[in-house]
Amino acid sequence: MVASERGQLLLIGGIAVAIVVFSTILFAHSLAVTDGITTTGSADTIERSADREASVERDLGVLAARTRGDDLDGFEERYENALRNYTRTHNRVVASSGGTYLNATLNESASLGTEVNQTTASRFNRPGGTGSNVHWDIARSVDRVVVFNLTVTRIPGVGREFIVKVEGDSGDTWKMVVTEPGNKEVAVTPPSGPTTTCSGSGDADVDLLAGTCDIGGTPGTFPSFTETLDAPYTVRIEKGNRARGTYRFAAIGNFPGTSYDSGDTAPYPVVPAVDTTYDTPSASYNRTVRVGVDDG
Amino acid sequence: MRGQAYTLEGVLAAIVVVTATVYGLSAVDTGPFQTGTQQRIAALETRASDTLSLAAETGALHNATACYSVGTPTLNGNQTGSSTEFEMMLNRTFDRQGNQYNLYLSYWNSDSSARQTALVSQETGENVADRPADAAVATETVTLTDDMPARIGDCSGTGPPLSAVDGYFAPDAEPDSVVYNVVEVRLVVW
Amino acid sequence: MDSKAQTPQDFAVGVSVLLVTVIGVLAFVQGSAVGVYESPDVQRNQPIADRAGTYLVENYSVAGTRNHVRYNTSGGINASLNADTDDLRDLKEKAGLIVATERRVNPRVNVTVVNASTLEAGARTPAVDDHGERLAWGPSTDGRTNVASTSRVVKLTNATGQCDPVCWLVVRVW
Numbered sequence: 001m002v003a004s005e006r007g008q009l010l011l012i013g014g015i016a017v018a019i020v021v022f023s024t025i026l027f028a029h030s031l032a033v034t035d036g037i038t039t040t041g042s043a044d045t046i047e048r049s050a051d052r053e054a055s056v057e058r059d060l061g062v063l064a065a066r067t068r069g070d071d072l073d074g075f076e077e078r079y080e081n082a083l084r085n086y087t088r089t090h091n092r093v094v095a096s097s098g099g100t101y102l103n104a105t106l107n108e109s110a111s112l113g114t115e116v117n118q119t120t121a122s123r124f125n126r127p128g129g130t131g132s133n134v135h136w137d138i139a140r141s142v143d144r145v146v147v148f149n150l151t152v153t154r155i156p157g158v159g160r161e162f163i164v165k166v167e168g169d170s171g172d173t174w175k176m177v178v179t180e181p182g183n184k185e186v187a188v189t190p191p192s193g194p195t196t197t198c199s200g201s202g203d204a205d206v207d208l209l210a211g212t213c214d215i216g217g218t219p220g221t222f223p224s225f226t227e228t229l230d231a232p233y234t235v236r237i238e239k240g241n242r243a244r245g246t247y248r249f250a251a252i253g254n255f256p257g258t259s260y261d262s263g264d265t266a267p268y269p270v271v272p273a274v275d276t277t278y279d280t281p282s283a284s285y286n287r288t289v290r291v292g293v294d295d296g
Numbered sequence: 297m298r299g300q301a302y303t304l305e306g307v308l309a310a311i312v313v314v315t316a317t318v319y320g321l322s323a324v325d326t327g328p329f330q331t332g333t334q335q336r337i338a339a340l341e342t343r344a345s346d347t348l349s350l351a352a353e354t355g356a357l358h359n360a361t362a363c364y365s366v367g368t369p370t371l372n373g374n375q376t377g378s379s380t381e382f383e384m385m386l387n388r389t390f391d392r393q394g395n396q397y398n399l400y401l402s403y404w405n406s407d408s409s410a411r412q413t414a415l416v417s418q419e420t421g422e423n424v425a426d427r428p429a430d431a432a433v434a435t436e437t438v439t440l441t442d443d444m445p446a447r448i449g450d451c452s453g454t455g456p457p458l459s460a461v462d463g464y465f466a467p468d469a470e471p472d473s474v475v476y477n478v479v480e481v482r483l484v485v486w
Numbered sequence: 487m488d489s490k491a492q493t494p495q496d497f498a499v500g501v502s503v504l505l506v507t508v509i510g511v512l513a514f515v516q517g518s519a520v521g522v523y524e525s526p527d528v529q530r531n532q533p534i535a536d537r538a539g540t541y542l543v544e545n546y547s548v549a550g551t552r553n554h555v556r557y558n559t560s561g562g563i564n565a566s567l568n569a570d571t572d573d574l575r576d577l578k579e580k581a582g583l584i585v586a587t588e589r590r591v592n593p594r595v596n597v598t599v600v601n602a603s604t605l606e607a608g609a610r611t612p613a614v615d616d617h618g619e620r621l622a623w624g625p626s627t628d629g630r631t632n633v634a635s636t637s638r639v640v641k642l643t644n645a646t647g648q649c650d651p652v653c654w655l656v657v658r659v660w
Binding site: 086 | 305306308312316319345349353402404411412434435436437438441443444478479
């Protein structure tokens with residue numbers, strides 16, 4: 001080597017000093033400040049997770065809306081089937097772009113909602129509990145109603161009426177009165193506005209959510225209580241022993257013990273809860289989300 | 297002669313030390329150390345993911361996915377004169393700001409050769425591969441069910457359901473279920 | 487070899503060490519020196535702008551939606567920012583932007599909303615709403631360079647067609 005030449009020694013020494021100075025500065029800086037250069041990377045991962053979760057939750061809502069259908073009983077099974085297929089297809093599609101592995105299953109115990117029904121035609125009396133047999137609350141503090149169907153088969157006797165009352169947040173009342181003076185008549189009185197009446201002969205099928213009535217083939221419409229009142233509602237039956245028929249009501253609310261014994265109500269996923277698991281190379285976590293059912 | 301060599305090498309050593317010191321001191325700052333290019337790409341990525349989120353939220357992305365390839369000429373990446381809401385969003389946010397983008401629609405097909413279609417922004421023409429390696433990417437998934445109507449016209453009119461319509465770009469991935477297909481929309485911007 | 491250093495081999499080694507160092511320094515400095523002498527203000531203020539933008543979008547979004555910002559409703563962005571005196575001090579506190587130290591003053595923040603037709607023209611002038619109010623809050627940025635800015639793509643509620651299809655919420659920090 002030419003170590004005896006002071007020129008090259010000076011140069012190499014200079015380079016060595018430069019390297020030492022540079023790394024000392026960086027090292028001292030990282031000791032003084034804990035903010036690392038890689039924090040932007042983890043912020044990115046979190047942002048992308050939030051976007052992905054929002055996207056999946058939207059898809060779950062669309063599937064729930066599409067599988068709800070008219071047949072309430074098969075909803076859980078249809079939804080679970082749809083979730084399985086959605087999960088499989090989703091994983092296949094995003095796998096090629098390095099996406100996440102998703103697993104989504106319906107969690108029935110965490111879902112919100114209760115259902116009551118009367119499937120054989122009999123009086124609209126209180127199913128259980130204590131209190132008045134004929135004037136009783138179906139539910140109080142009701143937020144979301146998913147189905148509310150009534151069929152009145154007959155009102156024996158003369159001049160009798162059967163009433164369904166819904167009270168809104170402001171105290172206003174929406175009322176439906178069913179009478180049978182010869183033909184059946186369903187008269188709906190919203191809190192402000194004229195009374196709408198459907199009439200016909202035969203069984204009166206009323207869908208209180210959609211605002212339709214069908215009496216022995218004669219259709220009619222009326223303003224539904226959801227359009228004219230604000231939640232939370234209190235749904236009440238009055239003079240229930242005067243009429244006979246069937247009903248079905250599924251909603252989220254308080255189904256009071258004065259109207260029901262245990263076993264008279266059944267859980268029903270009005271707002272389904274889905275256990276979702278996300279697996280990515282950098283993060284793996286699971287969440288139980290309540291799916292907002294809307295039409296996408 | 298030797299003296300000049302010493303001087304030269306001494307000066308160079310000094311330059312090296314000073315440069316290292318200046319560079320080191322300027323590199324230390326409490327902000328994340330991102331170059332100008334990295335910041336630009338990060339801003340584009342935020343914008344792309346915001347646009348896709350907003351489009352999915354308002355339903356514009358769903359409409360655009362359900363109408364692509366079903367007899368409507370407006371959704372083809374052409375930026376002039378289109379009235380499809382999703383196209384207009386991309387136009388205002390990217391084309392008019394001088395950015396170019398490619399849109400990739402990935403779906404499931406048991407035939408592995410046909411699992412992705414691509415739309416390109418008008419400026420770059422048909423050359424799908426012509427994009428820089430450091431472009432910003434955002435993705436969003438759209439779920440299609442058998443009974444959803446295909447969108448026609450400017451993607452707001454409804455047509456026959458997807459399971460029955462001809463010429464839709466994605467096949468029915470799960471024939472015995474209500475799920476039709478899952479489309480992943482990927483937006484690459486630069 | 488004898489110890490006299492003026493032999494050709496020694497000269498070759500010495501000159502090559504010199505040349506390698508010269509070329510290395512020039513190549514190394516050329517890329518990074520430009521970056522080093524870029525204004526550090528924009529780099530330093532960029533995360534501040536990002537954080538302010540994220541806070542505005544997340545806080546004023548309609549519950550359960552993404553990027554739909556409440557504009558004219560109570561507690562919406564118009565009412566809150568109009569009531570924010572002293573150069574948007576309240577916004578800075580809530581978003582955690584009061585970071586003054588001995589070497590650095592608090593950042594100055596300006597928030598504007600750009601509507602869809604302005605975006606079509608490629609400009610960034612603030613929108614004017616139906617009551618003639620300009621959608622710009624905070625000190626003005628006229629004539630300033632070295633301003634870090636973040637733009638978020640949003641839709642304003644009750645904005646009557648100005649945000650069709652999108653609006654931008656632009657936060658500028660200097």
